[in-house]
Amino acid sequence: MARQPSKNTGAPSGKTGAKARKKLAGVAAIAVLAGLNAPAAVGFAGQTYHQYKISRPAYQAAYGSWAPVDIPRAYRTNAIHAALLHSGKVLIVAGSGNEQRKFDKGSFDTVLWDPRNNTFKKIPTPDDFFCSGHAQLPDGRLLVAGGTARYEQLDGEVRRAGGGMRVKNENPDKDVVLKKGTVFRSPAGVEYVSRFDVTVPRARRDQTVTYDRAGVMRPWRTTVTAGEARVFVEATEKGPRSVTGGQAQYAIVGLRGEDAANTYGLSEKITLDKQDFQGIRAAYEFDPRAERYVPVDPMDKARWYPTLVGLDDGRVLAVSGLDDVGTIDPGDNEIYDPRTKKWTPGPKRYFPTYPALFLTQGGKLFYPASNAGYGPADQGRDAGLWDLGTNTFQKVPGLRDADETETSASLLLPPAQDQKVMILGGGGVGESKRSTPRTAVVDLKKDNPVFEDGPDLPQGTRYLNSVIMPDDTVFTTNGSRDYRGRSASNILKAQFYDPKSNTFREAASPTVGRNYHSEALLLPDGRVVTFGSDPLFDDQRNTKLGHFEQRMEIYTPPALHRNGKNRPALGKGPDTLDPDGRATFTTGHPERVAQARLMRPSAVTHTTDVEQRSIALEVTKAGNSVTVTAPKDSTLVPPGWYMLFVTDAQGTPSEAKWVRVP
Structure with a gap:
């Protein structure tokens, strides 16, 4: 972490210097008080003025x-x-x-x-x-x-070696479910514990037909491809003894008989590196x-x-x-x-x-x-x-x-x-x-x-x-x-x-x-x-x-x-666009509607919002109603719920109506 060096200042020496130091001390005290108070006063005054300025209607309208x-x-x-x-x-x-x-x-x-x-x-x-x-x-x-x-866990924080364990299932008749906490034991007796539940899919049984040189069909050949899943494991012991860079086959503690024979682990790289x-x-x-x-x-x-x-x-x-x-x-x-x-x-x-x-x-x-x-x-x-x-x-x-x-x-x-x-x-x-x-x-x-x-x-x-x-x-x-x-x-x-x-x-x-x-x-x-x-x-x-x-x-x-108390407004209307992409809404002042937009609601994280989009709508007016028409293109207007906004010529938006695009 960066730290700033402190600064030292020199002062006069000798008898004359003592008087000078005393006088300087008085001046310095005043200067220190001024230095402490003036910026605060200026800062307070400046902040007060800033708050006053940004609260003014003219500022907010701009x-x-x-x-x-x-x-x-x-x-x-x-x-x-x-x-x-x-x-x-x-x-x-x-x-x-x-x-x-x-x-x-x-x-x-x-x-x-x-x-x-x-x-x-x-x-x-x-x-x-x-x-x-x-x-x-x-x-x-x-x-x-x-x-x-x-x-x-950052470098230097890892105490127990960890990494991926590939789990194989050679039984073609059933999946194998291994719960969090399953223990894998190496041939040398080193044990690792799984940190998550894992379901290992059953093996795949494939049958193929072969023919001899005379063209006579031979018996079906059956091959079994083991099902596989991967799970993160961590050593039960702390320290480097559990680190491994080579592949080995691991027994799964607790399995018996056919399950033990058909299901096993194959380690990937298990280290004390950053996780x-x-x-x-x-x-x-x-x-x-x-x-x-x-x-x-x-x-x-x-x-x-x-x-x-x-x-x-x-x-x-x-x-x-x-x-x-x-x-x-x-x-x-x-x-x-x-x-x-x-x-x-x-x-x-x-x-x-x-x-x-x-x-x-x-x-x-x-x-x-x-x-x-x-x-x-x-x-x-x-x-x-x-x-x-x-x-x-x-x-x-x-x-x-x-x-x-x-x-x-x-x-x-x-x-x-x-x-x-x-x-x-x-x-x-x-x-x-x-x-x-x-x-x-x-x-x-x-x-x-x-x-x-x-x-x-x-x-x-x-x-x-x-x-x-x-x-x-x-x-x-x-x-x-x-x-x-x-x-x-x-x-x-x-x-x-x-x-x-x-x-x-x-x-x-x-x-x-x-x-x-x-x-x-x-x-x-x-x-x-x-x-x-x-x-x-x-x-x-x-x-x-x-x-x-x-x-x-x-x-x-x-x-x-500027116009929040007199914003355009839409009245009653449908909550779903019709098959032609249209919807009609009542409004007391259709002449105020300059444009309409369908706006998809956000789903945002980490500066990433791929949902939001705004689609321009065709607007027609008749009497005390407004009809909006959306493009019939699902790559432009994906199905879902949208906010329907209308705006006036000054860009003042209405409150949104929720409309579904089927």
């Missing part, structure tokens, strides 16, 4: 305003994930919240917040969803998959009506730090993550079908953890190279279009500071019909101090899309939160210059990006700094809420360990200060 959320102590939590539900409530998921003591106790948090009434409710949380993935489903449920099976976080296979749907988690079939692969992205047919693709032994997934992606509640293999492709993947018109996924962390610097860092059908990847060039895309923000710019994706800020791989102010935009409608530079952010920024607004601007806020806010590098700034002019304009500054593990999302009333932050240190010298930020702030945009 820049917006921030206000804290009153959270009862019992409901304060470490907001790792946040998702807006079609009930209008926000699901705030912490799991163990990056606190190992909570993990060790099995204490996992989820809080459901109702922003309209500012009420809170604790939700029983069945697994540790810390660093899971999530996606909106067509019926309005939220799919949550993956999370934490084990916290990391990374490990993922879980569990998957759940959160039901907004019952307000509870409902278990569904688990994933085939354990995942920690995965991305879940909705596809045009309502299924969800799970990508990347650390597995059950802490190794980054090599590309064994899988797809969840909400109709069957089951997972099937998806196209194989490697990405670093929490990759940002956006569904584009036509069904391809675009990867702007934004990601949130684990993976080597030379793999999976190129931006490009991924065709799931052919499993091909078309690289997209032109990105400046291409080695600083980790912890960057990215989004499908509004309206989605324009098919432009923006990347904002980011930093070097891992704990790098480097960060970039770079923004860039790519037009995916072009035959050979290339990134083009956008306007720079005010400074290099990691962990920037970016939210699409109903008036087609993008609100960006917070972040830090350095990794996890090191050296007091939080950025207390906010701005709007205008895609039409390709420019930023200033917004009111937040009062709470936010970096790693922070989120922001659009509320149905047109405001933006920000959560979380997990700084590495709490001071500029990096000597005090950081504390998780549990305060929440709400930003009210300028338009709601």
